[in-house]
Amino acid sequence: MTEIAKPETGFVYAPAPESAGIARLKPSYGIFVGGEFRPGRGEAVKTVNPANEEPLAEVAEANAADVEDAVAAARAAYDGGWSTLPGSARAKYLFRIARAIQERARELAVLESLDNGKPIRESRDVDVPTAAAHFFYYAGWADKLGYAGFGPDPRPIGVAGQVIPWNFPLLMAAWKIAPALAAGNTVVLKPAETTPLTALVLAEIIAECDLPPGVVNILPGGPAVGRAVVEHPGVDKIAFTGSTAVGKQIQRSVAASGKRVSLELGGKAANIVFDDAPLDQAVEGIVNGIFFNQGHVCCAGSRLLVQESIHDELVESLRDRLATLRLGDPLDKNTDIGAINSAAQLARIRELSDSGVAEGADRWSPECTLPERGFWFPPTVFTGVSQASRIAREEIFGPVLSVLTFRTPQEAVDKANNTPYGLSAGIWTEKGSRILWMANRLRAGVVWANTFNRFDPASPFGGYKESGFGREGGRHGLEAYLAH
Amino acid sequence: MPTKSSKSASADRVAVRKTYKLYIGGAFPRSESGRSYPVAGPSGELLAHAAQASRKDLRDAVVAARAAFAGWSGATAYNRGQILYRIAEMMEGRHAQFSAEVQAAEGGSEAAATAQVDAAIDRWVWYAGWTDKFAQVAGGSNPVAGPYFNFSLPEPAGVVGVIAPQQESLLGFVSVVAPVIATGNTVVVIASQERPLPAVSLAEALATSDLPGGVLNLLTGSVTELAPWLAGHRDVNCLDLTGVPPAGRVPLAEAAAENVKRVYSPPAFDAAADPGLSRLTAFTETKTVWHPMGV
Numbered sequence: 001m002t003e004i005a006k007p008e009t010g011f012v013y014a015p016a017p018e019s020a021g022i023a024r025l026k027p028s029y030g031i032f033v034g035g036e037f038r039p040g041r042g043e044a045v046k047t048v049n050p051a052n053e054e055p056l057a058e059v060a061e062a063n064a065a066d067v068e069d070a071v072a073a074a075r076a077a078y079d080g081g082w083s084t085l086p087g088s089a090r091a092k093y094l095f096r097i098a099r100a101i102q103e104r105a106r107e108l109a110v111l112e113s114l115d116n117g118k119p120i121r122e123s124r125d126v127d128v129p130t131a132a133a134h135f136f137y138y139a140g141w142a143d144k145l146g147y148a149g150f151g152p153d154p155r156p157i158g159v160a161g162q163v164i165p166w167n168f169p170l171l172m173a174a175w176k177i178a179p180a181l182a183a184g185n186t187v188v189l190k191p192a193e194t195t196p197l198t199a200l201v202l203a204e205i206i207a208e209c210d211l212p213p214g215v216v217n218i219l220p221g222g223p224a225v226g227r228a229v230v231e232h233p234g235v236d237k238i239a240f241t242g243s244t245a246v247g248k249q250i251q252r253s254v255a256a257s258g259k260r261v262s263l264e265l266g267g268k269a270a271n272i273v274f275d276d277a278p279l280d281q282a283v284e285g286i287v288n289g290i291f292f293n294q295g296h297v298c299c300a301g302s303r304l305l306v307q308e309s310i311h312d313e314l315v316e317s318l319r320d321r322l323a324t325l326r327l328g329d330p331l332d333k334n335t336d337i338g339a340i341n342s343a344a345q346l347a348r349i350r351e352l353s354d355s356g357v358a359e360g361a362d363r364w365s366p367e368c369t370l371p372e373r374g375f376w377f378p379p380t381v382f383t384g385v386s387q388a389s390r391i392a393r394e395e396i397f398g399p400v401l402s403v404l405t406f407r408t409p410q411e412a413v414d415k416a417n418n419t420p421y422g423l424s425a426g427i428w429t430e431k432g433s434r435i436l437w438m439a440n441r442l443r444a445g446v447v448w449a450n451t452f453n454r455f456d457p458a459s460p461f462g463g464y465k466e467s468g469f470g471r472e473g474g475r476h477g478l479e480a481y482l483a484h
Numbered sequence: 485m486p487t488k489s490s491k492s493a494s495a496d497r498v499a500v501r502k503t504y505k506l507y508i509g510g511a512f513p514r515s516e517s518g519r520s521y522p523v524a525g526p527s528g529e530l531l532a533h534a535a536q537a538s539r540k541d542l543r544d545a546v547v548a549a550r551a552a553f554a555g556w557s558g559a560t561a562y563n564r565g566q567i568l569y570r571i572a573e574m575m576e577g578r579h580a581q582f583s584a585e586v587q588a589a590e591g592g593s594e595a596a597a598t599a600q601v602d603a604a605i606d607r608w609v610w611y612a613g614w615t616d617k618f619a620q621v622a623g624g625s626n627p628v629a630g631p632y633f634n635f636s637l638p639e640p641a642g643v644v645g646v647i648a649p650q651q652e653s654l655l656g657f658v659s660v661v662a663p664v665i666a667t668g669n670t671v672v673v674i675a676s677q678e679r680p681l682p683a684v685s686l687a688e689a690l691a692t693s694d695l696p697g698g699v700l701n702l703l704t705g706s707v708t709e710l711a712p713w714l715a716g717h718r719d720v721n722c723l724d725l726t727g728v729p730p731a732g733r734v735p736l737a738e739a740a741a742e743n744v745k746r747v748y749s750p751p752a753f754d755a756a757a758d759p760g761l762s763r764l765t766a767f768t769e770t771k772t773v774w775h776p777m778g779v
Contacts, residue, residue, distance in 0.1 A: 256749055435775065449773065459634050474626050476636060
């Protein structure tokens with residue numbers, strides 16, 4: 001909708017695209033093992049730009065033999081000095097990485113938007129700076145682990161196998177690698193199959209920062225590579241971010257094996273708006289909660305719980321606001337909503353949205369011209385949604401909001417908690433005592449009050465119930481990488 | 485049937501023997517299945533017939549534990565501390581009875597049994613003191629880079645299923661249940677299969693300590709029969725496998741993945757060791773709350 005005039009304002013947004021050339025795309029990428037870049041021995045896969053379906057580069061993915069090599073390299077690096085290196089030295093390597101990410105921030109942001117489809121505004125202002133900040137934060141912990149509250153002389157666990165999703169490719173790599181290295185572990189990381197490129201630039205950065213070979217190994221590949229990493233007997237600790245279904249498989253596959261596991265899985269967060277909330281701020285929070293990153297966010301506020309008395313007014317304000325969102329070219333600095341990451345994800349969003357209509361909810365989207373090529377889905381709001389409806393229970397992982405109502409705070413709590421998930425929740429009210437009363441009762445790992453979708457390296461993040469276990473970020477995030 | 489400790493004041497008086505039952509929702513029912521099983525002392529003498537709990541008893545226990553969760557987790561930490569301390573008081577007054585029951589169950593010297601009861605009572609006191617301090621140690625505020633107040637605190641994970649250690653009939657039991665309820669969880673615990681009687685008597689102390697019914701639910705019977713139902717139950721949030729030998733843990737840990745239970749599976753259990761914080765941490769979740777700062 002970039003070029004559509006808004007009759008109510010008369011403004012037209014001229015295109016303001018970043019140049020794709022900034023990404024310094026290479027024709028082909030491989031794997032990073034033992035400090036060396038080489039083609040993987042698995043499939044050669046084209047990674048595509050989801051905004052136009054054009055291939056970006058060819059990636060020679062890893063296979064099982066490459067997993068063997070990577071685990072061996074990580075073990076050799078662990079035994080060969082990384083785990084016993086003074087924390088102050090590990091810290092300096094991590095500070096270097098943080099600084100190098102900042103130096104190459106623009107390149108990384110453009111590359112992320114190309115590979116993932118997210119708006120450049122988000123990759124530039126959220127993904128990349130937060131990734132750098134994460135390394136900077138954990139760098140400082142590396143020589144202070146004895147003060148972290150996990151015993152006076154905490155030890156690393158060993159080789160960490162880490163599998164990350166496609167929604168925040170670079171940021172998730174940072175969330176996984178930074179605390180692991182700070183605590184003295186070595187890493188085998190598998191980026192998502194549709195978004196391997198920024199992790200491979202991170203590998204370049206790590207190589208340029210002169211980390212000892214094998215401390216970080218990066219293996220692009222599909223689910224089979226992930227499974228090989230998780231089930232490898234030489235891997236001591238598993239960290240997974242992704243779907244609850246896969247998380248359960250992982251938990252089952254390593255049951256009582258002695259491997260440590262942390263899981264960051266799906267969510268179906270309630271964003272709860274009371275009748276005394278400042279409506280304009282709440283509308284901004286609702287939009288940020290569900291349309292940030294096209295709703296490809298495990299903690300997205302995908303269930304809007306509105307106090308009944310303000311339902312009509314709030315929905316009208318929300319529709320007015322959604323009509324101003326600009327969907328289109330992810331590289332355009334004016335874009336609010338980018339592309340859906342893959343055809344498979346688009347199909348899932350469509351299927352679940354259709355089920356919402358079939359189950360009797362009212363579907364609405366703003367007038368919105370979708371680009372002809374690429375994977376696109378308009379911002380969508382369902383009203384009249386029942387708690388039993390699939391769109392109120394299943395994680396859609398797309399720009400689709402389900403609106404439900406409540407009358408009393410207790411009913412809001414009961415409906416918010418009526419889900420197997422428990423990752424996040426939002427509360428909008430001017431009444432402080434009610435915020436704390438609600439925050440106390442919501443069974444979720446992150447509660448945003450009068451805000452939503454805030455992330456910070458110092459702030460622990462992770463779920464209750466089937467949203468997984470373990471925390472990432474903050475002092476708590478170290479626990480997952482220390483033996484105890 | 486009597487235990488060895490069933491002494492009567494006069495030699496010619498016929499003792500009143502105790503029926504060892506389950507403890508579910510604050511009541512002492514027999515197994516709904518009507519089953520019992522003989523419990524023998526170390527030299528094979530019959531001590532009593534204990535209730536042999538069924539899957540239905542276990543499900544009833546989970547329902548009771550879930551029902552008790554809101555009240556217990558919502559109680560003040562100070563109140564929970566007082567109740568845990570009250571349990572220690574109740575045990576102290578029945579010290580001789582517990583010592584006799586432990587010795588009857590495990591054999592060994594009277595001094596060893598007495599020491600185990602001492603340690604079990606002291607463990608309640610230790611955890612009573614933790615209830616209103618753990619959140620300060622495990623939580624705190626987080627200095628985020630923005631105009632927000634942000635804090636994290638530990639919260640109880642919910643209903644915890646526990647298989648108690650098989651050897652130390654009283655200290656083992658206390659060591660695994662006290663940290664679970666100290667932070668506000670409720671518990672369904674399967675007592676030592678061969679040595680369940682001291683734990684059943686402990687339930688009598690719990691019932692007179694203002695511990696709300698359903699906070700601790702005790703089952704006796706076959707671990708092999710009951711543990712899989714506990715591990716697979718969708719309304720149980722965590723599973724403590726301390727009392728299961730390592731070879732038996734894999735299928736239970738697999739079943740636990742069905743609803744992403746937090747599984748605590750320590751390689752070994754040493755009742756005499758410093759308990760540390762790991763059992764408090766294992767059954768709590770970290771909640772982080774954000775709020776903007778501004779005028």
